[in-house]
Amino acid sequence: MRATDLKQERIAIVGGGINGIMTAWALCDRGYSIDVYDRGDLMNETSAASSRMLHGGLRYLAKLRFHMVREALLERKWWRDKNTGMVREFLAHIPVRKGNLQELFIFGAGVMLYSILSLGSGFAHSRWVPLKSLRERFPELDTSNLIGAWGYTDAIMDDRGLGLWAANQLQNRGAKFFTNTPVAVMRSNGITLQSGEERPYDVVVNAAGPWAADLISASNIKSKNNIGLMLVRGSHLIIKRNLEQAVVLPHIDGRILFLLPWAPGEVIFGTTEARQESPNSAEISAAERSELIDAYNQWFTDTLGEADILSEYSGLRPIVKQDGGTSGASREAVIGMSGGVVTIYGGKWTTSRQLGRKTADAVEYLIKR
Ligand SMILES: Cc1cc2nc3c(=O)[nH]c(=O)nc-3n(C[C@H](O)[C@H](O)[C@H](O)COP(=O)(O)OP(=O)(O)OC[C@H]3O[C@@H](n4cnc5c(N)ncnc54)[C@H](O)[C@@H]3O)c2cc1C
Structure with missing residues (x-):
């Protein structure tokens, strides 16, 4: 971009997680001056505590969210094609139990639809994995009650590393980052830092992730349609195991658990779902740890114990x-606008670039209004 293409409006982004960084990316591309504020380090909160999958989200198919899945499946390609060395494709195996028609037909239809929605992304197609291959790939999986597995492809990423790579690209395009700089209040015409210093901006983007709703309240901004956030903790174990490919385990409550190959001798295993009120400090509980260990031991013959846990994160x-209630709870992101403040509610790591573009559209709407 030439200096003459630069626009005069200045935009502050509060939050240096992946959504703040990718919004900054979209706005830098459109020629705006961007300052990103984080109260800690960049990519140090939710965006570095994910399941590390660049994925479409197989389970959203059951909710008929085809557009959301398709968008995410295509976004995997964008991140993979950047060749950062931090994205790796894997084949995920969903075991199918004898006589379980749901696993055979519904999961089968799901992975085939996933493959169709992936068309154009260059990822390998879904397939049936016979019992013999399953045993060879996962010798410790208890296959006595299985007839095979459905296989589909997704990618695993270094979430923190990839986000820092994106931030680094932005620094080269002139974005400025202010870390260890908490923002106390957002206003239509700027922000007030916790130090009391006021800084003027034309538009402020609230990309504070789990803290977004608290920041809205602290700024005394009325959120339209009464949008709020429900916080659900997800915990992972990194266990001492070796896997070449991933395993997806149907869980007792209808959810699925993932075992993902991370490094030699290290497998990521998650995730749980536990409601939490405060956005500050997310830590695994003893109950979540037991839930994961028990689930592993129901499916594998090499008993997992606490001594096999290398680390944990949540x-x-x-x-x-x-509209106030939890009945309208959704994993899709919502962009709220109030005065000169644009707020990002929710979102997925995988689709952060698209969410960044949509947020940039909202910023430009406010500028041109
Ligand atoms: C357990 C779990 C597993 C997940 N797995 C996946 C997955 O596999 N794939 C996927 O696509 N998505 C996944 N997600 C979703 C994804 O991780 C999140 O949607 C995404 O990281 C949210 O990013 P964010 O930038 O909005 O929030 P964050 O990364 O939390 O960033 C918000 C930033 O705002 C800063 N901040 C807060 N308040 C202030 C303030 N007052 N002043 C200045 N800075 C402030 C914080 O310090 C923080 O750095 C998962 C999420 C969880 C919790």
């Missing part, structure tokens, strides 16, 4: 609830 999913 993050908070900011899930949008509209």
Whole structure:
């Protein structure tokens, strides 16, 4: 971009997680001057505590959210094609139990639809994995009650590393980052730092993730349609195991758990779902740890114990609830606008670039209004 293409409006982004960084990316591309504020380090909260999957989200197919899944499946390609060395494709295996028609037909239809929605992304197609291959790939999986598995492809990423790579690209395009700089209040014409210093901006973007709703309240901004956030903690174990490919385990409550190959001798295993009120500090509980260990031991013959846990981490999913209740809770992101403030509620790591573009559209709407 030439200096003459630069626009005069100045925009502050509060939050240096992946949604703040990718919004900054979209706005830098459109020629705006961007300052990104984080109260801590960049990519140090939710965006570095994910399940590390660049994925379409197989389970959203059951909710008929085809557009959302398609968008995410295509976004995997964008991140993979950047060749950062931090994205790796894997084949995920969903075991199918004898006589379980739901696993055979519904999951089968799901992975085939996933493959169709992936068309154009260059990822390998879904397929049936016979029992013999399943045993060879996962010798410790208890296959006595299985007839095979459905396989589909997704990608695993270094979430923190990839986000820092994106931030680094922005620094080269002139974005400025202010870390360890908490924002106390957002206004239509700027922000007030916790130090009391006021800084003027034309538009402020609230990309504070799980803290977004608290920041709205602290700024005394009335959120339209009564949008709020419900925080759901998800915890992961990194266990001492070796896997070449991923395993997806149907869980007792209808959810699925993932075992993802991370590094030699290290597998990521998650995730749980536990409601939490405060956005501050997300830590795994003893009950979540037991839930994961028990689930592993129901499916594998090499008993997992606490001694096999190398490390643990948890993050908070900011899930949008509209009109006050939880019945409208959704994993889709919502962009709110009030005065000169644009707020991002929710979102997925995988689709952060598209969410960044939509947020940039909202910023430009406010500028041109
Ligand atoms: C357990 C779990 C697993 C997940 N797995 C996946 C997955 O596999 N794939 C996927 O696509 N998505 C996944 N997600 C979703 C994804 O991680 C999140 O949607 C995404 O990281 C949210 O990013 P964010 O930038 O909005 O929030 P954050 O990363 O939390 O960033 C918000 C930033 O705002 C800063 N901040 C807050 N308040 C202030 C303030 N007052 N002043 C200045 N800075 C402030 C914080 O310090 C923080 O850095 C998962 C989420 C969870 C919790």
